[in-house]
Amino acid sequence: MTVDLPATGTRTVPTPSRAAADVTRRSDRSRRRRRRSGPIVAVALTVVCLLMIAPFAWAAFSSVKPTDVAFANPPVFSFAPTFQPYVDLWQTTDFYLYLINTILVAVISTIVALLIGLPCAYALSRYGGVSSLVLLILALVFRALPRFAVVLPMYDISRSLGIYDTTYALAGALIVINQPFTIWLLRNFFTEIPLELDEAAMVDGCTRFGVLRRIMIPLMGPGILTAGIFVFLFAFQEYLTAAVLTDTTSKTVPVFIATQLGQNLPLLQQASAATVLLTLPVIGIALIAQKYLVAGLASGAVKG
Incomplete structure (x- = not known):
């Protein structure tokens, strides 16, 4: 369908069915992008969270290790907890x-x-x-x-x-x-x-x-x-x-x-x-x- 414009010529106006199809295609593309980027974002957030938690976890483990292995180098991960x-x-x-x-x-x-x-x-x-x-x-x-x-x-x-x-x-x-x-x-x-x-x-x-x-x-x-x-x-x-x-x-x-x-x-x-x-x-x-x-x-x- 076309509309005649006196000064600027003609302009094509999309039909309602075409507009709906364009919206559906854009929505599908956006959904696919989110689906592809979801795992990447999840992995990145997991790494950041682990890096933030690591110092506290290290202090918590050190507080329940026996004194002779609490600050051993290399670290000892097999120990009997003590309070x-x-x-x-x-x-x-x-x-x-x-x-x-x-x-x-x-x-x-x-x-x-x-x-x-x-x-x-x-x-x-x-x-x-x-x-x-x-x-x-x-x-x-x-x-x-x-x-x-x-x-x-x-x-x-x-x-x-x-x-x-x-x-x-x-x-x-x-x-x-x-x-x-x-x-x-x-x-x-x-x-x-x-x-x-x-x-x-x-x-x-x-x-x-x-x-x-x-x-x-x-x-x-x-x-x-x-x-x-x-x-x-x-x-x-x-x-x-x-x-x-x-x-x-x-x-x-x-x-x-x-x-x-x-x-x-x-x-x-x-x-x-x-x-x-x-x-x-x-x-x-x-x-x-x-x-x-x-x-x-x-x-x-x-x-x-």
């Missing part, structure tokens, strides 16, 4: 205190970061303009600074205030360091909520704080959970800040593991056992909250 390094870790060190410090710091920093980040992110999502943009850029720049540029001034401040080597000083430092990330992530979630909800609530007599408390926070469940999990994991695994701001009383598990390196074989095995005990909670949190993390990140990534 003596875990027993020695709990009985001969203050590991349980370091673990309590780590959990306490992570919980405090997560709660305070969310309490500060929620109103800040809500304000930045609802009030546009140059000032909001400048604040967001400054937060991003601060988060991108080298860690030593932030931690060393905090060391001097904690010394001056007399709070050096306390869990509260370490938690406060981690709040400051992770706050820009919390604000950015929560702001993306707030931008997904229509402004009409704010306006309707304020017409009914709600204040801005009332809108945040009664409307926004209940709708922000996945976003709050996502931000909270990430901030908790950042604080739970932080090494550099904890190494600078703690000494003995408030030492965390990552700092303890670092102090065991370069020591004799039993202490190295205890470091491997501590690594496993530090990693297992992270794996558990990821497995339990994976659907919330995926849903939360997908929701917050639509708008920026």
Whole structure:
């Protein structure tokens, strides 16, 4: 079928049956390409996963090997498992205190970061303009600074205030360091909520704080959970800040593991056992909250 065009001549318009056939052929070609590339992608992802898991698997095996074969060269793969390094870790060190410090710091920093980040992110999502943009850029720049540029001034401040080597000083430092990330992530979630909800609530007599408390926070469940999990994991695994701001009383598990390196074989095995005990909670949190993390990140990534 042809259509006469006065200025440009004739143009062939495909019939519906031909258009449907073209769509079917393109769909078949796309399906064949996916079928051919599927095994390649699967193999590549498997290799990447194995490379990422290998260090943890090596530490886990070292923690249950007998001391005389734990760090043998070449490696020994046939051995009778033993949990003596875990027993020695709990009985001969203050590991349980370091673990309590780590959990306490992570919980405090997560709660305070969310309490500060929620109103800040809500304000930045609802009030546009140059000032909001400048604040967001400054937060991003601060988060991108080298860690030593932030931690060393905090060391001097904690010394001056007399709070050096306390869990509260370490938690406060981690709040400051992770706050820009919390604000950015929560702001993306707030931008997904229509402004009409704010306006309707304020017409009914709600204040801005009332809108945040009664409307926004209940709708922000996945976003709050996502931000909270990430901030908790950042604080739970932080090494550099904890190494600078703690000494003995408030030492965390990552700092303890670092102090065991370069020591004799039993202490190295205890470091491997501590690594496993530090990693297992992270794996558990990821497995339990994976659907919330995926849903939360997908929701917050639509708008920026």
